[in-house]
Amino acid sequence: xxxxxxxxxxxxxxxxxxxxxxxxxxxxxxxxxxxxxxxxxxxxxxxxxxxxxxxxxxxxxxxxxxxxxxxxxxxxxxxxxxxxxxxxxxxxxxxxxxxxxxxxxxxxxxxxxxxxxxxxxxxxxxxxxxxxxxxxxxxxxxxxxxxxxxxxxxxxxxxxxxxxxxxxxxxxxxxxxxxxxxxxxxxxxxxxxxxxxxxxxxxxxxxxxxxxxxxxxxxxxxxxxxxxxxxxxxxxxxxxxxxxxxxxxxxxxxxxxxxxxxxxxxxxxxxxxxxxxxxxxxxxxxxxxxxxxxxxxxxxxxxxxxxxxxxxxxxxxxxxxxxxxxxxxxxxxxxxxxxxx
Amino acid sequence: xxxxxxxxxxxxxxxxxxxxxxxxxxxxxxxxxxxxxxxxxxxxxxxxxxxxxxxxxxxxxxxxxxxxxxxxxxxxxxxxxxxxxxxxxxxxxxxxxxxxxxxxxxxxxxxxxxxxxxxxxxxxxxxxxxxxxxxxxxxxxxxxxxxxxxxxxxxxxxxxxxxxxxxxxxxxxxxxxxxxxxxxxxxxxxxxxxxxxxxxxxxxxxxxxxxxxxxxxxxxxxxxxxxxxxxxxxxxxxxxxxxxxxxxxxxxxxxxxxxx
Ligand SMILES: Nc1ncnc2c1ncn2[C@@H]1O[C@H](COP(=O)(O)OP(=O)(O)OP(=O)(O)O)[C@@H](O)[C@H]1O
Ligand SMILES: [Mg+2]
Numbered sequence: 001x002x003x004x005x006x007x008x009x010x011x012x013x014x015x016x017x018x019x020x021x022x023x024x025x026x027x028x029x030x031x032x033x034x035x036x037x038x039x040x041x042x043x044x045x046x047x048x049x050x051x052x053x054x055x056x057x058x059x060x061x062x063x064x065x066x067x068x069x070x071x072x073x074x075x076x077x078x079x080x081x082x083x084x085x086x087x088x089x090x091x092x093x094x095x096x097x098x099x100x101x102x103x104x105x106x107x108x109x110x111x112x113x114x115x116x117x118x119x120x121x122x123x124x125x126x127x128x129x130x131x132x133x134x135x136x137x138x139x140x141x142x143x144x145x146x147x148x149x150x151x152x153x154x155x156x157x158x159x160x161x162x163x164x165x166x167x168x169x170x171x172x173x174x175x176x177x178x179x180x181x182x183x184x185x186x187x188x189x190x191x192x193x194x195x196x197x198x199x200x201x202x203x204x205x206x207x208x209x210x211x212x213x214x215x216x217x218x219x220x221x222x223x224x225x226x227x228x229x230x231x232x233x234x235x236x237x238x239x240x241x242x243x244x245x246x247x248x249x250x251x252x253x254x255x256x257x258x259x260x261x262x263x264x265x266x267x268x269x270x271x272x273x274x275x276x277x278x279x280x281x282x283x284x285x286x287x288x289x290x291x292x293x294x295x296x297x298x299x300x301x302x303x304x305x306x307x308x309x310x311x312x313x314x315x316x317x318x319x320x321x322x323x324x325x326x327x328x329x330x331x332x333x334x335x336x337x338x339x340x341x
Numbered sequence: 342x343x344x345x346x347x348x349x350x351x352x353x354x355x356x357x358x359x360x361x362x363x364x365x366x367x368x369x370x371x372x373x374x375x376x377x378x379x380x381x382x383x384x385x386x387x388x389x390x391x392x393x394x395x396x397x398x399x400x401x402x403x404x405x406x407x408x409x410x411x412x413x414x415x416x417x418x419x420x421x422x423x424x425x426x427x428x429x430x431x432x433x434x435x436x437x438x439x440x441x442x443x444x445x446x447x448x449x450x451x452x453x454x455x456x457x458x459x460x461x462x463x464x465x466x467x468x469x470x471x472x473x474x475x476x477x478x479x480x481x482x483x484x485x486x487x488x489x490x491x492x493x494x495x496x497x498x499x500x501x502x503x504x505x506x507x508x509x510x511x512x513x514x515x516x517x518x519x520x521x522x523x524x525x526x527x528x529x530x531x532x533x534x535x536x537x538x539x540x541x542x543x544x545x546x547x548x549x550x551x552x553x554x555x556x557x558x559x560x561x562x563x564x565x566x567x568x569x570x571x572x573x574x575x576x577x578x579x580x581x582x583x584x585x586x587x588x589x590x591x592x593x594x595x596x597x598x599x600x601x
Contacts, residue, residue, distance in 0.1 A: 235427065235429070235431050236431075236433060238401050238419075238425075238427075238431075239425075239427060239431045239433070240433075240444070240448070241401070241418075241419040242399055242400075242401070242419050242421070242423070242424055242425045242492075243421060243424070243444055243445035243448050243449075243491070243492070243495060244419075244420075244421030244445055244448040244449040244495060245444075245448040246448070249448055253444075253448075254433070257433075257435045257436075258433070258434070258435055260435065333475075334434055334435045334436070334437075334475040334476075334477075335434075335477075336434075336477040
């Protein structure tokens with residue numbers, strides 16, 4: 001409903017209008033910062049290709065391709081940043097981090113491959129770790145699949161059970177009466193404490209591990225959802241009741257959605273507990289998955305493969321947590337100022 | 342329509358003040374008889390117990406003593422036949438404007454055949470552009486308008502309005518007052534309105550009850566026979582306004598020697 005002569009600005013134009021104008025010097029400085037990661041990557045590539053290696057250390061082109069790949073991506077973004085404000089903002093914010101990452105790679109390469117300051121076999125250089133991932137990719141993928149399966153099974157059971165006990169305990173005083181002692185006793189014990197018992201008692205190790213992870217997730221989800229339901233403004237229930245809501249509707253359409261910010265705190269906490277429990281379970285008993293892989297390679301003193309597995313674990317968990325954050329942002333989009341409690 | 346008969350007999354409400362270890366008498370021997378389809382207003386100074394009385398009629402609060410009846414039945418808990426528009430921001434923050442308005446329709450299983458009603462109500466209060474916004478993106482007055490039509494959506498026999506237009510500018514307020522009269526004449530439901538705006542009470546209601554400061558009692562009842570729509574500059578209108586203001590003034594001031 002604006003006049004044709006003076007249309008409303010887009011979101012990006014608005015941001016620009018509301019931000020302070022920058023001086024010529026500041027703009028130049030921004031461009032330099034944006035170029036830094038590319039320089040750092042080039043530096044590392046030069047070192048890798050041109051500097052002689054320590055002793056008879058051999059290398060492949062896998063690492064060259066790896067570094068070049070990211071360098072080219074950033075270069076693309078750099079070019080785009082001259083045309084798109086959005087690309088520029090993104091690159092300007094991320095550049096310092098990318099630069100430091102490349103420099104860290106360079107420093108590590110220097111300390112291992114180029115000078116041997118950090119000795120083999122404990123400190124393989126990046127190219128070796130990269131090759132370990134590539135060589136063992138089939139097994140690693142298989143391990144990722146197994147780990148994720150175990151993780152999600154345990155997480156889903158734990159979260160569902162936690163929601164059930166938490167919401168019902170938050171809702172009903174008499175259920176709280178019975179759930180509270182359980183929480184008090186089980187809560188402070190890390191779920192992995194039960195592992196030795198589970199190893200003996202559980203019919204299948206897989207089932208036992210699912211239980212272990214579920215138990216670890218159950219506790220934080222129960223606590224936060226109970227808390228969330230108890231903290232709901234009374235007025236929300238009163239309004240819903242005057243509009244004819246049944247008790248079931250009060251629980252599922254009022255209590256649960258308005259406790260969601262709390263519940264997501266528990267779900268996030270639960271995810272980190274689940275990841276820990278997963279690793280412990282896989283290292284101690286379950287004969288598959290990334291945790292098992294690390295332990296197994298340790299037996300062979302395959303350090304490059306151990307590092308490879310650690311990197312894969314790190315990437316896997318990062319992706320899982322990013323997915324959780326996305327879901328949370330989507331579910332909590334009604335909150336003022338985004339999805340923070 | 343014959344539903345929506347509210348009878349209040351000698352109601353008393355005492356609140357516990359746990360922190361102060363004392364009790365507070367808020368309503369003292371209040372009696373009302375509101376006919377089905379009648380539009381009445383309650384006016385009184387802040388803190389005199391108006392909201393409390395309305396909450397008792399809604400079934401959200403129980404009276405300490407006395408009986409409250411709706412269509413001859415004792416009021417026991419809430420009922421979608423008695424809708425309440427709350428004094429303060431009461432929208433569900435996790436639902437959009439449209440979903441807030443649809444809440445009651447869904448709860449009473451009418452949504453499937455009354456979907457268009459939601460849109461009609463949204464445009465009645467001029468919020469078409471904000472139908473899919475969340476409450477925190479609305480101004481206080483916009484939120485009040487949504488809360489009002491959310492209660493209207495399920496067509497309650499008795500609509501309890503606790504200062505529903507308090508946050509609106511005087512122009513928007515007049516527009517919505519006209520809408521309220523139109524809706525009421527169309528539906529013939531019982532309306533019980535609390536307002537601090539004396540003109541609003543006179544513009545809308547057939548009877549006005551004036552309450553004393555706490556403990557709340559009804560000290561005066563005015564019956565208005567003017568036809569709708571009413572004219573705010575009418576001499577009868579102005580006379581009634583003076584009577585009410587005078588009554589409210591004496592109700593707050595113990596000195597009765599003031600000359601208007
Ligand atoms: N739940 C409660 N517990 C204790 N005291 C209460 C409670 N609710 C209301 N009161 C007290 O009852 C009195 C009347 O409150 P009420 O909300 O009914 O006033 P009101 O007439 O609606 O005032 P206003 O015009 O400011 O909205 C106040 O003194 C208030 O402190
Ligand atoms: Mg009030």
